[in-house]
Every structure is written in C-alpha cells, then in structure tokens.
Amino acid sequence: MPFAFQSIVVVGAGAVGSYYGAMLARAGHRVTLIGRAPHVAAIQQRGLQLHKGGKVESIRLGASTELGAVRDADLVLFCVKSTDTEGVGRDIAPHVRADALLLSLQNGVDNAATLARLVRGTVVPTVVYVATAMPESGAVQHNGRGELVIGPLDAAQANDAALQQRLQAVVALFASADVPVKISPDVMAELWSKLLLNCAYNAISGLAQLPYGVMATVPDVVDLQRAVVREVVAVANADGVKLDLDASLQTMERLAATMPTQHSSTAQDMARGKRSEIDHLNGTVARRGAALGVATPANQALYALVKLVEAGRRSTT
C-alpha cells in the first residue's frame, strides 16, 4: 500500500459515525470517536456494542468528548448534522492537521465546501448509503447496506494526482474493513441525487407528520413532489451538475413504494422539537436557485413552512 492512515478520528459519533468507526477499529485500525458524554462514557466502560447481522460485538476504540482529539488524525470522518457543520468545523479548525484528509459523510450538497473553507486539510465529499440507528448510548445498530462513494469536490481536486492516490488509499483502508467504497468522478451528482429525494419527501412528511405511503395516495402531493424534483434538477444543472430529469422523477416516485411506513428524519426532528436540516435541504435549493436565476417556488414554500413551525416552537416555549 503506497499510503496508509495511522490515526482515524470520527467527528460526530452518531449512528453513522459510530458504525464506520466500529468497522475500521474492528479491522485493527486506530480509531477515536468524538461524541456526546453518555456515548463516550459507555464506550470507555465496555467498548462500542456493534449490532450487525444478528450478532453483537464489543469493539474497543478510543472515545472522547473533546474536539481537540482530532489533532492526531491523518484521516477524519466528519459525521455531524448539516446544521452543525459550520460550528463544529470552526471549533476543530485549530486542531486539524494541514496534511489531514477529511471525508464529509453528510447529506446535503454544501457541507464539504463549507468545511473546506474552515479547515486546512483536504475535504472530500462522501455519499453514505447505510441504514443505522443508535439503540442506546454505547451501541450502534446496522440495519442495511453500508457502501460509500467518494470523489473530488471540484476541478482542482479532480486534477490533483496526489489526492487521487490518497483516495485509493481510502478505498484500500475501508476494503480491509469490509466496507465497499467507490470513487466517482461525479460525486456531486450523487449527492444531488440524494438531496433531491430528501427535498421531495422530508419537509412534506414533516409538515403533515405522515409516512411516505400516505403521501403517495394524494395526487396533488405527488404533483408537488414532481415540482420539487424539477426545480432541484434545474438548479443542479445550472450549477454544472448533470442530473437526468426523467430518471430522477422515477427514482423519487419509487421511494414511497419501497418505504411506505417511513417518516422522514425531518418529520422526526419536528416531532421531537429539534432543529431540522431543512436549511441544507429545500433551503439549499432555494438559495442556489436564487443565486443562479432558477425559480424554486415549491422548494421555497416547503422551506418557509418548516421554518415557520420551528419559529413557532421558539415563540411558544
């Protein structure tokens, strides 16, 4: 292997971060999770409990509540919610090594660029296809899939031969831990494709507090979702990211059939009174659309309504 990683730090050890940290640690790599106090305490006491394939394994790895623990890392898995990218990015910036590689394992299309503005290391967008959950502090549950897609953030990265070697090293690292990683020349298109689904489902499921299957029974709602997808594709294309409209519409409509009982993460956040990721979903589309001269009325409407619910909660609590 021409290049190896000596110290891997997961920033934001929620379900996704804990899962990939556990997989790497289990394969013998040196991993530290940075997370909330109860999770860290539980891990320090008895290791991280990895529930996978019907079995539970106790994984020994480092755990800390201090963002400064990122200072040793030559590879950072950045796994915070989009709403925390700016704040956490700023806080880790003084500690991140200039030669560190940071993978942004996050939804939304703006996180990697935001993080790259704040830290000295090299930030690579990463699309995550995994279903995980945290049944309790100190434990992570794998429910399905697990593959990652990485690729260059921009043309400069695409033309950086040294970076291409490091991405190959990432593939090798994760391969040693049974995690498939694909290098895509168009990782941003994959992120936009994921964003598009979130834009079409998350806010609507949240506002009505209903699962995808019920949404699919109301023709006007499906029309609204199609309008959302058309706008996202138009903004992506104007932004230089090629998305196919017909394929996007089909993928969007299929999701309700494959996950009829699913409530979106936005719906779960709204139900719990937590701040949602809406700024990085329909909000991103509205902002990019405005900057690029693409009309996004459906995304703007959904964005405004979720913001209103969040503002109402603040005004009444």
Place this chain on the structure above:
Amino acid sequence: MPFAFQSIVVVGAGAVGSYYGAMLARAGHRVTLIGRAPHVAAIQQRGLQLHKGGKVESIRLGASTELGAVRDADLVLFCVKSTDTEGVGRDIAPHVRADALLLSLQNGVDNAATLARLVRGTVVPTVVYVATAMPESGAVQHNGRGELVIGPLDAAQANDAALQQRLQAVVALFASADVPVKISPDVMAELWSKLLLNCAYNAISGLAQLPYGVMATVPDVVDLQRAVVREVVAVANADGVKLDLDASLQTMERLAATMPTQHSSTAQDMARGKRSEIDHLNGTVARRGAALGVATPANQALYALVKLVEAGRRSTT
C-alpha cells in the same frame, strides 16, 4: 318601495346566516332559518338570542331543519360553507321558486356560479364583512361590522334592468334592518380580494397551527405569502377580474399586524379534524390557474399539503 320581499329564508343558519336573519326579523320581516336540529329546537323554544352591542334580544322567527322550507322564499340567503354548496344546492333545487332571488353570502369566488348552475332562481354574489360567532345553540353573537356588498355575477346580470331593480329592493330591505348594503359593479373583484387574503393566510396558519403574528416574523413565510398573492392577482386578471398587485400586497401584509393573534378558519377546521374550505381557497386558484394557463406553484403547494393532512386523518381514524 317598487318591490318588496314577502318571505325570506336563510339556508345554512350558522353564525352569519343567523345574524342577518335575526336583523331582518327584528325589523319586522318574515324570516325562516334552516339549520341544524339543536339550533332550530332552541330557537323554537325561546327565540333566537341576538347578542349585539352589549345587549341580548330575543328574536322570534321561523326555524326548520327541512330544506323544503325554502319553497316559500322570494329571497334566499344562502349561507352554507363552500364545501356544502354543491350538495345543499342540489337538495334545495326542486324547492326553489323560479322567481326567487338568492344571495350567496359565502367566501370563495365560485359559490354563486355553482349555485346558479343548480337552481332555477337568480343567484347574486354577496361579499360579507362581519364578525359573528355562535356562543351556543339558539344564540348568535355580533362582534363587529356587518355590511354587505352585492352585484351582478356576470355581464348578463349586469345588463338585466329588472334585476337591478330587485337589487335596489335588497338594499332597501336591509336598510330597514340597519344593515348597510352596497351595490358594486365589480362584486367579483371584491370576492377575489377577500379570497386573496384567505389564500395567503389560511393554509399556512393551518399547517403550522400558528397565528398571523408569528407568520409575520418569518421573512421566508412573508415571501411565500407574497408569492401566493402574485399568483392570485395573475389568475384573477386572466379571469377578467381587475385586481391591483401593489394594493393587494399591502392589504395582505397589513392583516397580520391588525390580527396578530388570529388563527385562520382553516387552522380551526384542521385542529378539530373537520374538512376545511381549502378546495375553495388555494384549490380554486390552482384550478383556475391551470385552466387559464397561469402558473400557481405556491397555491398548489399549500393546497396539496392541506389535502395531505386531511387524507392522513382519514387514513388513521
């Protein structure tokens, strides 16, 4: 008076219908209210209790639960919710006299035309500016204003000299009961102006279950309301109804300041699990826009979301 009304029947004796019926009966006119059984029984026992200006008056008038009671009427005040126009219109049709005049005291811009398609009499659109409530069965409370605006439904009515005389008789009738009635050559523009406010406030207040004052604190929500108003004005103009955009936007934005604690009727319907009038608010704008080739994405989004909440209630109860 060249023309007088001998028998006035109120179809749909909710708060609005009961108020105008009471005012006319109190002035000595023969009035029958058609309404729900508890309201009718209470009126038959002890008269209709009119709470107005700090006093309570007991008004004697006819009351019935039977739609057939409309058969005597030469003047009908049609006061049902927009969602019931089609059904009740069909049910009263066999009983309505061919020479009857029907005033549609309803929100929305399609009720008068719908009713005119169903009954033989002459239907005149009426804009209602009154704040009323029903504190209990057998009682109606006047909270403010009370004036009506009537006018021709279409060019044929506008050119009907006999109808103009009857409209003058309506003015005289209500004047005898201290109810100001204005004849407008452009009553449809007044109805659209009222619709525009309902489209900008009702669904949003309902989806977030928040009052107008909170809506006004969220800039993206005000932008959404402006988008709604622009669409309604464009549809009205395409429909031959002249509305001024700047004046409409100003009126819309002022409403939140004058009624900061108000929850829309749609919000109240949604909170109670009742079917809302959304089909006749943003739904009307979406349908007319589609027919006239005017894009209405903001109204469509709000319409779809309210329909989803209503569908979800059916699917879970």
